[in-house]
Amino acid sequence: MQFKQEYERWLADTSMDAATLQELRDIAENHHEIEDRFFTNLAFGTGGLRGVIGAGTNRMNIYTVRKATQGLANYILAQGEEAKSKGVAIAYDCRRMSPEFCEEAALVLNGNGIHTYVFDSLRPTPVLSFAVRHLGCTAGIVVTASHNPPEYNGYKVYWDDGGQVPYPRDYAIIEEVEKVTDFSQIKTISRAEAEKAGLFRIAGADVDEAYIKAVLNERLCPEVAAESKLSIVFTPLHGAGNVPVQRVLKEAGYKNVHIVEEQASPDGNFPTVDYPNPEDYKAFALAIDLAKKKDADLVIATDPDADRVGVGVKKAPGEYTLLTGNMSGALLAEYLLSQRKAAGKLPANGALISTIVSTNMTKTIADAYGCDYIEVLTGFKYIGEKIKGFEESGSHTYLFGFEESYGCLSGTYARDKDAVAAVLLLCEMAAFYQKQGISLLDALTQLYEKYGFFQESVESITLKGVEGLADMRRIMAGLRENPPQKIGGEKVIERRDYQEGKIVNCVNGNTEDSTLPQSDVLYYVLEDGSWLCIRPSGTEPKIKLYFGVAVEKWDSIENAEEQAKAKLAKMSTELKERCK
Numbered sequence: 001m002q003f004k005q006e007y008e009r010w011l012a013d014t015s016m017d018a019a020t021l022q023e024l025r026d027i028a029e030n031h032h033e034i035e036d037r038f039f040t041n042l043a044f045g046t047g048g049l050r051g052v053i054g055a056g057t058n059r060m061n062i063y064t065v066r067k068a069t070q071g072l073a074n075y076i077l078a079q080g081e082e083a084k085s086k087g088v089a090i091a092y093d094c095r096r097m098s099p100e101f102c103e104e105a106a107l108v109l110n111g112n113g114i115h116t117y118v119f120d121s122l123r124p125t126p127v128l129s130f131a132v133r134h135l136g137c138t139a140g141i142v143v144t145a146s147h148n149p150p151e152y153n154g155y156k157v158y159w160d161d162g163g164q165v166p167y168p169r170d171y172a173i174i175e176e177v178e179k180v181t182d183f184s185q186i187k188t189i190s191r192a193e194a195e196k197a198g199l200f201r202i203a204g205a206d207v208d209e210a211y212i213k214a215v216l217n218e219r220l221c222p223e224v225a226a227e228s229k230l231s232i233v234f235t236p237l238h239g240a241g242n243v244p245v246q247r248v249l250k251e252a253g254y255k256n257v258h259i260v261e262e263q264a265s266p267d268g269n270f271p272t273v274d275y276p277n278p279e280d281y282k283a284f285a286l287a288i289d290l291a292k293k294k295d296a297d298l299v300i301a302t303d304p305d306a307d308r309v310g311v312g313v314k315k316a317p318g319e320y321t322l323l324t325g326n327m328s329g330a331l332l333a334e335y336l337l338s339q340r341k342a343a344g345k346l347p348a349n350g351a352l353i354s355t356i357v358s359t360n361m362t363k364t365i366a367d368a369y370g371c372d373y374i375e376v377l378t379g380f381k382y383i384g385e386k387i388k389g390f391e392e393s394g395s396h397t398y399l400f401g402f403e404e405s406y407g408c409l410s411g412t413y414a415r416d417k418d419a420v421a422a423v424l425l426l427c428e429m430a431a432f433y434q435k436q437g438i439s440l441l442d443a444l445t446q447l448y449e450k451y452g453f454f455q456e457s458v459e460s461i462t463l464k465g466v467e468g469l470a471d472m473r474r475i476m477a478g479l480r481e482n483p484p485q486k487i488g489g490e491k492v493i494e495r496r497d498y499q500e501g502k503i504v505n506c507v508n509g510n511t512e513d514s515t516l517p518q519s520d521v522l523y524y525v526l527e528d529g530s531w532l533c534i535r536p537s538g539t540e541p542k543i544k545l546y547f548g549v550a551v552e553k554w555d556s557i558e559n560a561e562e563q564a565k566a567k568l569a570k571m572s573t574e575l576k577e578r579c580k
Contacts, residue, residue, distance in 0.1 A: 003038035006057055010038075015183055020063075023055040039466050044068050044177040047164055047381065050145055050154030053097055060097070060153045062104045063183060068155060069105045069141075070186045071177025073112040076138055078176075083138040086160075087115030089203060091128035092143035093240045093305040094266035095153045098122070101143045103191065105155070110194035111187035117203040122240045122266055124306030125156070126409075126418035129384075130211045131203060133162040133415075144305040147277035150270050163384025163415035167517050208244075214413035215248055215421045220339040221432055225253035228431035231296040234423070235260035235287045237276045238267040239304030244420045254427055258294050260287050270304075278303055278310025278406055281322055292318050297439070298430055302419040307380075308406040309419040311426050313440045326359035326456050327444055328426065329402035333362060334447055335429045336400050336410060337369045346371075351390065353383045353401035356516075356523060357533050357546040361447070361454040362402075368451070372396060377498065377519050378535065380407055384415035404456060404546070445557055453551040455564035459572060460542040461579055472536045472543055475579045479522055479534065484578060487526060488571035494525035532571055534579075543579065547571050 010016060011024055027033045037056025042049055042064050049068055051060045076083050090106050092098035099122075106116040117135055119127075125142050132140035140158035148154070157173065159165045165173060180186065194200035216222075232249070234257060236242040242264050249257050262272050263286060270276045273283045278301040291299045291312070299312035299320055311328055312320040323331070333352055340346040350371040354362045355378050366373035374396075376382035383401040390396045391412070402408035407417030410425055433443050448454075463471045483495055485506075495504045498521040501514045521535040533546040549567045554560035 003035050006038040007034045010055070010057075013183065016063075020055045020061065036465050040469075044071065044174050047170075047379065048141075048154060048156040050148065050152060052151050053153050060101070060155075062100065065101045065104050065155060066108050066186045066188060067180045067183070068177050069108040070112070070180045072139065072141075072157060072173055073109050073114055073187075074179070075173045075176045076109075076114055077112060079138070084114050086136055086138040087117060089117045089119075089128060089131045089135055089137045089140040090142070091119045091123040091125070091131070091140075091203075093122050093125070094238060094268050095143070095145055095304065096150065096268040097153055098143045098268065101153065101155065102141075104188075105141050105143070106200055107191060107194055108186060108188045110197070110199040111189045113199070115199050115201065116194075117201050119207075120202050120204045124240045124244060124418075124420055126307055126414045126416055126420060127207065127211050127244070129158060129162045129414040129416040129418075130214065131207045132158050132160065134207055134210055135203065139165075142305065146305055147275070147279070147303040147308060149275055150268060158415075161384070161388045161415055163388060164379070164381035166381055166385040211413075212244065212247060212251070214411065215244075215418070215424060216251060217413075218411045218421050218425065219252065219428055220336065220343070221428060222252065224428060224431040224435060228254065228434060229256065230254065230298065230427060230431045230434055231256045231258070231294055232427060233258045233260065233287050233291040233294060233296040233299045235263045235284075235301045236306065237273060237278070237283060237301055237303060238263050238265065238270050239276065239302060239306055240266065241302035241306035241419060241423075242266075244306070245302060245423050248420060248424045249427065252424060252427070254431075258290055258296065260290055262286055268304075276304050278308055279325070284310070284312060284320075284322060288312065288320050291320060297434065298427065300423055300426065302423065303406075306419045307417045309408075309422040309426070310406055311440075313430075315441060321441060323440070323444070324456065325402070325404045325406035326361070326454075328406070329354070329404070329408055330359055330361045330365065330447060330454075331440060331443060332402065332408060332410070332422075332425060332429065333365050333400050334443075335432070336425075337365065337371065339432075340399070341369060347397040347399075349396050350399045351386075351396035352399055353386050355379075355382070355403050356521070357458070358402065358404040359454050359456050360531070360548060360550065361451055364451045371399060375516075377516050377521065378403070378405075380409070380417045382517075383409065387412050387415055404458065448557065448560065453554055453557075453560040453564065454548065455551070455561065455568065456546070456548040457568045457572070458547070459545045459576075460537070461545070461576070462542050464541045468541050475543060476520060476522070476534075476536065479578065484524065484574075487524060487532060487574050488530065488567060490526035490528050490530060492524045493527050496521075496523040496525075498523070530567060530571065532575060534575065545572065545575055545579075547575075
């Protein structure tokens with residue numbers, strides 16, 4: 001059994017530290033645990049690494065981090081002396097082992113003669129994205145597992161434009177990582193040696209100042225803050241968002257901001273939540289309790305690395321409604337475009353960008369303002385790639401981009417989603433509408449009345465371990481071999497297979513090539529305009545299911561919601577049955 005041999009190899013490796021060896025000895029009689037830790041190598045995917053912290057080839061630890069970094073170093077060195085000298089910016093969030101993994105990555109790069117700029121304490125992911133360009137680096141690394149449970153950590157790689165590494169560069173880096181088959185191939189030095197050689201440098205306040213200035217520049221109506229009585233409750237969910245979010249709100253002029261103190265301090269164990277994800281209603285429990293006490297207008301939460309944001313709006317005294325990422329994204333798109341238009345600053349070549357699994361309302365909004373709507377695969381790296389393309393070609397002016405998974409970006413100062421800027425814009429938008437005597441919920445109703453009622457949902461099927469990986473492959477293969485003809489009582493009129501790169505018109509049988517990159521994603525359009533999508537997660541042991549509907553005829557929001565929920569539930573039931 002290969003995994004058993006790999007386990008024994010680690011035990012016999014004299015370079016292993018004592019704590020790792022003891023952890024491995026402790027599982028000597030646990031066959032299943034050994035298999036799970038060693039049946040595969042933790043994949044360095046198109047976004048980097050992500051996995052459970054622990055000893056083993058299928059875990060996040062200093063050895064897998066060193067291996068990944070050696071592969072990245074080899075790729076950078078192959079780009080020439082300039083790439084080597086420009087160096088790599090490295091940041092980390094609040095998670096367990098994040099500072100250690102950050103330093104290990106830096107010292108491997110330094111061992112290869114590559115300069116590093118390491119942040120002196122935890123920072124949001126968007127600060128790293130900003131720093132890569134601000135410092136003129138070749139690449140960037142952020143150590144984070146975003147909103148995953150506390151047992152996870154991860155490692156994301158960025159390139160010189162500040163965006164996550166796109167195709168085909170991502171695959172070229174993966175190739176280099178996979179060539180590192182033995183720990184003896186890894187070059188590393190001590191921090192003292194690295195500092196003496198001038199290779200290990202600290203990044204800090206100067207980058208922060210420039211970043212905060214860039215975020216504040218994204219405001220469209222800065223005057224509304226000073227006039228506003230908006231009451232805001234904010235929680236960073238034990239993550240990296242506390243300091244920068246409080247700072248931008250204070251500098252913008254919001255005076256009535258309340259912090260959830262139990263969740264203010266960074267803590268990778270996330271003691272007050274099961275799952276530090278602003279998509280999860282339960283993560284808002286303490287924030288909503290505080291909001292009720294303060295009669296707050298908004299309840300806002302950022303995830304551990306502060307690239308995603310969730311928002312709740314007061315519906316009535318003591319009652320709060322949480323907006324989905326599609327709702328907040330559509331609201332921001334409408335607000336940003338309407339204010340640009342009112343100010344005469346809406347460019348003729350403006351573009352909105354969103355993903356294939358986000359609300360179709362975005363295209364309708366773009367059309368209403370004469371902007372182009374561009375759709376990309378799931379993952380903000382594809383939005384960042386488009387921004388770079390716009391700058392190089394001059395074809396479009398980037399206006400706004402968002403994902404259904406609670407991430408957005410309004411400017412080009414960074415190339416990844418930014419919850420710090422999103423909090424600022426959400427508060428500005430709420431203050432702007434408050435001045436008109438309406439809430440964000442009222443503004444959302446106005447969107448539905450203007451563009452039609454759109455509603456979406458997302459569900460996950462968790463499939464862990466060796467069996468889970470096989471199940472994911474079986475499910476996707478089964479759907480390809482026997483594609484559904486009907487879902488939720490509606491005919492499938494279009495089938496998109498992004499792995500095959502084909503779009504099939506199921507009515508006339510015509511096939512065309514997809515213009516999007518290859519990805520293991522299946523997407524179906526139904527006769528009534530509804531859609532659904534299925535894809536294995538790139539960051540968690542899950543298959544994710546996405547659904548979207550548009551309700552054509554409705555006489556009230558309640559009626560539209562009832563119709564939408566019924567449609568969504570029917571599609572979900574049928575697709576999950578196909579996934580068994």
